[in-house]
Amino acid sequence: MRTASIERKTKETQISVELSLDGNGVYDVETGIGFLDHMLEQLSRHSLMDLKVRAVGDLHIDGHHTTEDCGIVIGLAVKKALGEMKGITRYANAYIPMDETLSRAAMDISGRPFLVWNVKFPREKIGDMDTELFEEFFRAFAFATGMTLHVENLYGVNSHHIIESCFKATARALRDATTIDPRKADAIPSTKGTLGGSL
16 A cells, blocks of 8 residues: 655644545545635545645634645655655546536656646635635645646636636546556656656
């Protein structure tokens, strides 16, 4: 089983993450930000990654540090669980519709971190959460995992639908990209012979 546990403490946040890439999408998430909890539950459910998150952050200031640091710690846990990355499919993409909205995510788990974020929101907040924080989460997640991640909302008018479809698309792409290809289960999917830090 590809599993990992990561704890990270700073003056701004204290976060622990436990995950299994080969799980069943079981989640137990408490970040102190209700809508972020909801999105991380979507990430778990649709990637089939079992995920437990406990986060305590400086929410008396705002949700920025908690949101960004959750992305960092979940990304570090995914990277640790992947190990040498032998046999992973590596590349994946997914389109997810949600009512009037369509979003897509494409990723390369390559050790080359990058984020392209092409998502606009009609509203500045969803519940109590600033919509600008979602880009911070995805950037932190991509860079900590060591993946190239492109997320784009193609169209939509409801901010809740827009971000939820982005999380679900990323989850489905993550599920496919981390799946072991039985034809090359013992090989690292790179002509370099290595992933996870080599440029």
